Amino acid sequence: xxxxxxxxxxxxxxxxxxxxxxxxxxxxxxxxxxxxxxxxxxxxxxxxxxxxxxxxxxxxxxxxxxxxxxxxxxxxxxxxxxxxxxxxxxxxxxxxxxxxxxxxxxxxxxxxxxxxxxxxxxxxxxxxxxxxxxxxxxxxxxxxxxxxxxxxxxxxxxxxxxxxxxxxxxxxxxxxxxxxxxxxxxxxxxxxxxxxxxxxxxxxxxxxxxxxxxxxxxxxxxxxxxxxxxxxxxxxxxxxxxxxxxxxxxxxxxxxxxxxxxxxxxxxxxxxxxxxxxxxxxxxxxxxxxxxxxxxxxxxxxxxxxxxxxxxxxxxxxxxxxxxxxxxxxxxxxxxxxxxxxxxxxxxxxxxxxxxxxxxxxxxxxxxxxxxxxxxxxxxxxxxxxxxxxxxxxxxxxxxxxxxxxxxxxxxxxxxxxxxxxxxxxxxxxxxxxxxxxxxxxxxxxxxxxxxxxxxxxxxxxxxxxxxxxxxxxxxxxxxxxxxxxxxxxxxxxxxxxxxxxxxxxxxxxxxxxx
Amino acid sequence: xxxxxxxxxxxxxxxxxxxxxxxxxxxxxxxxxxxxxxxxxxxxxxxxxxxxxxxxxxxxxxxxxxxxxxxxxxxxxxxxxxxxxxxxxxxxxxxxxxxxxxxxxxxxxxxxxxxxxxxxxxxxxxxxxxxxxxxxxxxxxxxxxxxxxxxxxxxxxxxxxxxxxxxxxxxxxxxxxxxxxxxxxxxxxxxxxxxxxxxxxxxxxxxxxxxxxxxxxxxxxxxxxxxxxxxxxxxxxxxxxxxxxxxxxxxxxxxxxxxxxxxxx
Numbered sequence: 001x002x003x004x005x006x007x008x009x010x011x012x013x014x015x016x017x018x019x020x021x022x023x024x025x026x027x028x029x030x031x032x033x034x035x036x037x038x039x040x041x042x043x044x045x046x047x048x049x050x051x052x053x054x055x056x057x058x059x060x061x062x063x064x065x066x067x068x069x070x071x072x073x074x075x076x077x078x079x080x081x082x083x084x085x086x087x088x089x090x091x092x093x094x095x096x097x098x099x100x101x102x103x104x105x106x107x108x109x110x111x112x113x114x115x116x117x118x119x120x121x122x123x124x125x126x127x128x129x130x131x132x133x134x135x136x137x138x139x140x141x142x143x144x145x146x147x148x149x150x151x152x153x154x155x156x157x158x159x160x161x162x163x164x165x166x167x168x169x170x171x172x173x174x175x176x177x178x179x180x181x182x183x184x185x186x187x188x189x190x191x192x193x194x195x196x197x198x199x200x201x202x203x204x205x206x207x208x209x210x211x212x213x214x215x216x217x218x219x220x221x222x223x224x225x226x227x228x229x230x231x232x233x234x235x236x237x238x239x240x241x242x243x244x245x246x247x248x249x250x251x252x253x254x255x256x257x258x259x260x261x262x263x264x265x266x267x268x269x270x271x272x273x274x275x276x277x278x279x280x281x282x283x284x285x286x287x288x289x290x291x292x293x294x295x296x297x298x299x300x301x302x303x304x305x306x307x308x309x310x311x312x313x314x315x316x317x318x319x320x321x322x323x324x325x326x327x328x329x330x331x332x333x334x335x336x337x338x339x340x341x342x343x344x345x346x347x348x349x350x351x352x353x354x355x356x357x358x359x360x361x362x363x364x365x366x367x368x369x370x371x372x373x374x375x376x377x378x379x380x381x382x383x384x385x386x387x388x389x390x391x392x393x394x395x396x397x398x399x400x401x402x403x404x405x406x407x408x409x410x411x412x413x414x415x416x417x418x419x420x421x422x423x424x425x426x427x428x429x430x431x432x433x434x435x436x437x438x439x440x441x442x443x444x445x446x447x448x449x450x451x452x453x454x455x456x457x458x459x460x461x462x463x464x465x466x467x468x469x470x471x472x473x474x475x476x477x478x479x480x481x482x483x484x485x486x487x488x489x490x491x492x493x494x495x496x497x498x499x500x501x502x503x504x505x506x507x508x509x510x511x512x513x514x515x
Numbered sequence: 516x517x518x519x520x521x522x523x524x525x526x527x528x529x530x531x532x533x534x535x536x537x538x539x540x541x542x543x544x545x546x547x548x549x550x551x552x553x554x555x556x557x558x559x560x561x562x563x564x565x566x567x568x569x570x571x572x573x574x575x576x577x578x579x580x581x582x583x584x585x586x587x588x589x590x591x592x593x594x595x596x597x598x599x600x601x602x603x604x605x606x607x608x609x610x611x612x613x614x615x616x617x618x619x620x621x622x623x624x625x626x627x628x629x630x631x632x633x634x635x636x637x638x639x640x641x642x643x644x645x646x647x648x649x650x651x652x653x654x655x656x657x658x659x660x661x662x663x664x665x666x667x668x669x670x671x672x673x674x675x676x677x678x679x680x681x682x683x684x685x686x687x688x689x690x691x692x693x694x695x696x697x698x699x700x701x702x703x704x705x706x707x708x709x710x711x712x713x714x715x716x717x718x719x720x721x722x723x724x725x726x727x728x729x730x731x732x733x734x735x736x737x738x739x740x741x742x743x744x745x746x747x748x749x750x751x752x753x754x755x756x757x758x759x760x761x762x763x764x765x766x767x768x769x770x771x772x773x774x775x776x777x778x779x780x
């Protein structure tokens with residue numbers, strides 16, 4: 001077994017030295033093939049014995065020099081000078097093959113090149129990986145006081161180590177791949193590397209002089225290493241958290257209140273709009289009405305009214321996609337408009353008769369409308385609770401009081417009353433149409449009309465406004481559309497979608513033909 | 516094998532930003548003449564035409580015509596990872612199902628590779644006939660973007676009318692109406708600030724501002740925009756891309772239905 005292994009090594013070394021012209025030193029050999037340094041030296045020795053021709057050897061001589069003060073000396077010499085160098089040593093000196101190469105390099109430093117690259121790669125390995133440099137396992141000299149990182153558990157890490165070492169070929173590409181992956185680790189490795197070097201130096205000191213003070217130094221790097229070690233582990237944890245779906249959760253745990261609230265909040269807001277709005281809006285109307293009664297100031301309340309109605313309009317936007325019926329019914333008042341303006345006038349008269357209030361001028365009407373709307377809604381409150389169909393037709397304007405009667409008596413007529421009530425708007429500057437749909441949502445529309453415009457034009461304006469309110473996205477195209485047309489669009493349930501499926505929008509395919 | 520090296524990588528970034536809003540998925544067609552794209556928006560109202568001529572690339576290798584279906588949003592995401600000064604190289608294999616974007620930093624010390632999956636897109640290539648336009652307006656692109664933005668806050672459509680006086684952009688909305696007139700102005704010091712109107716006959720067309728605003732996303736590509744109008748033809752809004760190509764947006768006009776409005780008044 002050992003024999004065949006050695007044979008393999010022989011071949012490897014032969015090819016490395018012969019073909020790749022690499023300097024194969026015992027250190028490199030030991031690290032690369034995971035054999036002890038003594039074993040590596042032995043292999044090299046064998047190799048040299050077998051292939052002496054065509055190769056250059058560098059020997060390492062170590063022993064005491066022949067001088068007055070005995071000094072322990074280690075020297076590297078080339079093959080031809082071996083005998084000469086041996087003379088300088090006192091008595092016996094150990095002669096070992098340091099390295100084998102195709103030719104003696106001009107620059108002695110290149111002897112270390114391969115070693116250096118190899119050592120660098122080993123240092124660059126993640127500190128969690130225990131490699132032969134870290135645990136110093138192949139060194140012939142060891143010191144029991146030196147504590148290695150990774151708990152010195154060389155046995156445990158032996159398996160991954162050999163793997164990594166195999167992967168860690170002499171090529172540099174490996175290190176290139178590794179380094180960008182984790183710069184932080186690299187820096188830590190460097191920190192590790194320094195202490196390692198320190199240990200080496202210290203060791204050589206011990207070897208050479210036997211200085212015991214060095215022990216302190218040995219401990220220091222070990223401590224540094226220990227400090228450095230926890231870092232990578234913690235760093236590993238962080239990305240692990242991030243990669244998992246826990247990231248959101250951890251944020252939420254930091255700002256539990258902030259993150260927890262908005263999430264349920266958004267649906268809540270919508271919820272309010274849809275469900276509680278109808279319940280609230282009558283109250284709003286009530287308060288508005290009370291305010292109106294207290295002070296007769298028109299303009300301020302116009303503003304407040306408009307705002308409230310805006311909110312209610314939003315409700316319509318959100319849900320028009322779902323209830324197309326609403327849209328249709330919203331626009332439906334337009335049909336009677338066109339049929340006869342006479343109707344509307346009659347209706348107007350009716351309402352003005354029925355309402356106990358007197359209309360001196362159209363200007364005043366504005367405020368009246370609002371007042372009435374308020375009272376109307378007050379009156380409607382109980383009704384709504386009972387029959388949703390009644391409240392469905394809730395209408396503001398002069399006709400509201402009329403509707404009060406009709407609603408109470410015969411809810412089925414509601415639609416008509418709405419329609420009739422609508423035409424009366426031409427005489428007013430502002431009309432608010434309130435309606436409760438099947439789902440109990442209140443829909444208020446504010447319509448502005450010019451005083452100077454004729455009877456017909458205001459009609460158009462009103463329709464436009466209904467369009468613009470139901471059609472949030474498509475208001476401008478709607479303005480140009482005749483009421484009938486706009487109704488058709490509304491009937492399609494267009495709204496925001498109608499913006500895209502605008503019938504007036506040309507299709508590019510009608511201009512360019514397919515190739 | 517396809518390999519296109521574009522030194523001014525920011526151009527490609529800007530191109531993607533300009534069209535990704537309008538078009539979700541599109542086929543990029545590469546031929547020996549250049550790198551091009553034609554796509555309609557989902558509602559088939561607007562059309563985008565992009566051309567980057569092969570001469571504009573530092574290195575252009577396209578062995579055979581290849582069409583690569585890409586999700587433009589995903590592509591934009593990848594291109595966003597490129598620095599503005601980076602050199603972008605687009606690489607693809609014939610018949611492969613991925614495309615690779617390589618970003619090199621100007622100092623060559625950082626090289627990024629982004630590989631994106633391609634997709635199969637059924638697209639209809641439209642033949643766009645060469646047409647004589649009644650009016651061609653060249654104006655600063657930022658000015659055009661500003662006008663479209665401003666008008667869209669008032670109305671949904673814009674009427675672009677070109678007369679001898681100049682070009683008028685007008686809109687109407689619930690809150691009121693707006694008219695912006697730009698007169699011909701070639702006497703400015705900088706040619707990119709000039710407004711030039713080349714008119715054969717007066718034109719007036721209505722367009723959806725929503726699309727116009729999408730088109731103006733291409734404003735960073737060029738200082739000037741050219742708007743070509745012809746009655747009963749889609750408008751062409753063209754942004755030149757630094758001597759090497761263009762992005763053209765075609766938008767079908769809105770059909771006028773004034774006769775229906777008359778009985779009302």
